[in-house]
Amino acid sequence: MHLLPVVLLTLTLVSSCIADVLNTVNRPRVHFGRGQPQQRPNRPHASTGQGVMQRPSQLQTSTIDIKLSNLDNGVMQRPSQLQTSTIDIKLSNLENTMYYGPISVGTPGQTFNVVFDTGSSAMWILSTRCLTDPAFQKHRKYNNLLSRTYKKKRKPFAAEYSIGAVAGVWSEDTVTLADASVENQTFGEATLILDIFEDVDVDGSVGLGLPNMFGGREPNLLNNMVNQGVVQAPVFSFYLNRVEPGARYSCLTLGGANPAYYTGDFTFVDLSDPNQWQFKMDRIHFNNGEDTVCDRGCQALIDSQSSMIIGPHEDVLRLNRKLGAEPLSDPGLSNMYVFECSSVNSLPDVEFVLNGEKFSLTSKDYVIKMDGQCLSAFMGRKAMMRDGQSFWRLGNAFMRGFYTQFDKGNRRIGFARTKY
Numbered sequence: 001m002h003l004l005p006v007v008l009l010t011l012t013l014v015s016s017c018i019a020d021v022l023n024t025v026n027r028p029r030v031h032f033g034r035g036q037p038q039q040r041p042n043r044p045h046a047s048t049g050q051g052v053m054q055r056p057s058q059l060q061t062s063t064i065d066i067k068l069s070n071l072d073n074g075v076m077q078r079p080s081q082l083q084t085s086t087i088d089i090k091l092s093n094l095e096n097t098m099y100y101g102p103i104s105v106g107t108p109g110q111t112f113n114v115v116f117d118t119g120s121s122a123m124w125i126l127s128t129r130c131l132t133d134p135a136f137q138k139h140r141k142y143n144n145l146l147s148r149t150y151k152k153k154r155k156p157f158a159a160e161y162s163i164g165a166v167a168g169v170w171s172e173d174t175v176t177l178a179d180a181s182v183e184n185q186t187f188g189e190a191t192l193i194l195d196i197f198e199d200v201d202v203d204g205s206v207g208l209g210l211p212n213m214f215g216g217r218e219p220n221l222l223n224n225m226v227n228q229g230v231v232q233a234p235v236f237s238f239y240l241n242r243v244e245p246g247a248r249y250s251c252l253t254l255g256g257a258n259p260a261y262y263t264g265d266f267t268f269v270d271l272s273d274p275n276q277w278q279f280k281m282d283r284i285h286f287n288n289g290e291d292t293v294c295d296r297g298c299q300a301l302i303d304s305q306s307s308m309i310i311g312p313h314e315d316v317l318r319l320n321r322k323l324g325a326e327p328l329s330d331p332g333l334s335n336m337y338v339f340e341c342s343s344v345n346s347l348p349d350v351e352f353v354l355n356g357e358k359f360s361l362t363s364k365d366y367v368i369k370m371d372g373q374c375l376s377a378f379m380g381r382k383a384m385m386r387d388g389q390s391f392w393r394l395g396n397a398f399m400r401g402f403y404t405q406f407d408k409g410n411r412r413i414g415f416a417r418t419k420y
Contacts, residue, residue, distance in 0.1 A: 085232045086255035087180050089116075092201075096243050096368050097307040099250050099396065100202050104176040105187070106147030112140050112203040116252050117305040118277050118406065121211055121220045122157070123175075124188030125204035126197075127168055136193055140203045142171075144189070149174045157188045167192040175221060177254070180230045186218040205305070208236060210275055210408065222254065222408070231255025234408035238304060239418065240400045242364055247420075257414075262403035266414035267357040272387070277302045277406060279413055281392065282353035287322040289351065298390040302404060302413060306395030308379040309366065315390065316380035323347060325376040337376040339367060344374050352398075354415055361401040368397065 091099040092113075100115045105125060112125055125142045144150040151172040158167035168191040175185040190204065197203070207220050225231045231254055239251045239261035251261055269279040281300040284293045293315040311319075313335065320326075324347065325337035339347070347363035366377040377397030384391045405414035 086253055086258070087177050087231060088258055089177060089252045089254070091116075091240075091250035091252055093241055093243055093247075093250055094200060095370060096396070096400070097370075098200065098202070099240055099304070100200075101252065102177075103206065105142055106144070106173050107149040108147075109174075109176055110140070110142055110146065112142070113201050114204045114206050115202055115305055116208055117205050117303075118208050119301075119303045119305055120205065120207035121209040122188060122207040122218065123185070123205065123221055124157075124166060124168065124190045126193075127189035127191050129168075129189060129191050136198065139197070139201075142189060144171060144173070147173055149183070151184070153186065158192075165192060166190055170218065180225070182221060182224045182228060182230055185221060185224055208304070208406065209277065225254060235405065237261075237403065237405040238399055239403055240396055242400060242420075244364075257403070257405050261419055262416035263419045264417050266405060266416045267355055267359075268407075268410075268412045268414045269355045271411045271413070272299060274411065277413060278386075279354075280389075282356065284319070285351040285353070285358075286319050286348065288348050291318070291322050293319055294390060294392070296389075298392060299386045300392040300394055302399065302406075303393050303395050304399065306393055307368070307377070307397065308393075308395050309377050309397050310379045310381055310384070310393040310395070312384040312390045312392075313380035313382045316378050319350070320376050320378055320380075323350075323376070323378075325378075335380045337378065339374040339376060341369070341374040344369075350378075357415075359402055359415060359417075361398065365400040366397055 089101040091101040093099055098115065100113050102111055103114055104111050114123075114125070126136065126139055128141045128143045144152075153170035153172055155170045156167070157170050158165065166188070168189045170186055171189045172184050172186050175182045175187070187204075208222060209220075211220070211223070219227070222231075222234055222236060226234050233255055235256050237253045237257040239253075239258070241247045241250045251258060253261075257266075269281075272278050272280050278299055278301045281294055281298050283295050283297065285291070286293075293311070310316075316335075316337075317327075320337040323339070324343055325339045327334050328336050328338055344363050344367050347367070349360040349362050350366060352359045352361065368375045368377055377395075384393075401418065403416045403418045405416070407414065
């Protein structure tokens with residue numbers, strides 16, 4: 001089983017359609033820089049179990065719960081006639097490296113699995129229009145000819161990642177989550193294949209980033225949900241589970257937070273950049289509090305589509321070695337580190353200090369087990385600086401440890417202790 005490419009979010013251009021799309025578009029390039037080129041072993045499909053949707057016992061519930069009834073055919077069942085101010089989407093966990101859930105696009109609905117991405121504000125779905133690569137024949141793809149609510153936008157869209165790209169055309173249609181429908185939602189029909197999704201059951205992405213991120217000229221799904229009264233507040237929250245026996249499903253709550261998934265009060269941090277989910281982090285303690293990185297404060301960004309916790313190379317090297325991890329022997333993966341699996345249960349916590357409050361991340365969250373190895377989720381990269389401070393990108397390994405609320409209206413992020 002090989003999951004490293006999913007962890008690294010490697011994106012490559014593999015579609016014969018990309019040249020035609022990119023050559024006809026005059027636009028600025030958008031760089032995300034979420035990963036570096038790496039050696040890419042094969043990736044597995046997700047293991048999901050039964051995944052049977054359970055209907056709420058009372059129609060007056062405060063949330064709508066949905067999950068995939070069968071991840072092989074993407075069937076999504078819906079509760080009937082629920083009135084709600086928030087929507088809960090139950091997410092599937094791919095070996096602690098990726099989380100995704102179902103949406104429906106068009107009338108009648110076409111169901112897709114998508115990742116929900118805080119690092120982008122755009123929504124896109126694989127399209128039938130140009131995706132001919134054999135690797136994607138088993139994926140669900142949007143066919144606008146089958147939808148009576150489809151509207152043509154006549155505009156191309158494209159974004160260039162650090163090691164790949166997504167491109168296609170903007171379209172407009174109805175998007176549905178459970179019984180909650182958003183009309184006239186703009187999204188990209190992707191005519192470029194991204195091999196990040198080649199061997200996983202994912203058909204697109206829903207951006208939950210702030211408006212000035214990629215796709216900022218088009219209203220994102222959360223904005224339209226608020227504008228159309230589907231949810232009351234421009235807030236969303238993540239509970240990400242661990243792969244372990246008896247674990248309940250992960251959950252994305254749109255419109256607020258769900259107390260079933262956290263305990264205590266939120267600690268809020270204000271955004272330090274109005275254009276993305278970035279904030280100032282006080283410091284990071286490790287080695288039982290004897291060592292510190294980010295000791296004078298640093299900038300941090302929450303990225304729900306990243307698997308790792310990425311920081312400056314020297315800081316991450318010191319942190320990993322104090323924890324007992326060593327760099328991988330593969331020269332192409334020297335910015336990643338591995339523990340002796342026999343030591344994992346005795347590893348110390350890593351403590352993040354956020355607005356004066358201490359949040360402890362355990363080895364259950366910062367160790368990722370795959371391919372018979374125990375990888376550290378702390379990954380180093382050179383030139384991780386922003387606004388004169390060191391910069392950290394906090395992905396799923398961080399979010400598993402803490403229930404995380406994103407409050408667009410108040411320009412802040414909240415953290416609470418996860419209730420497992």
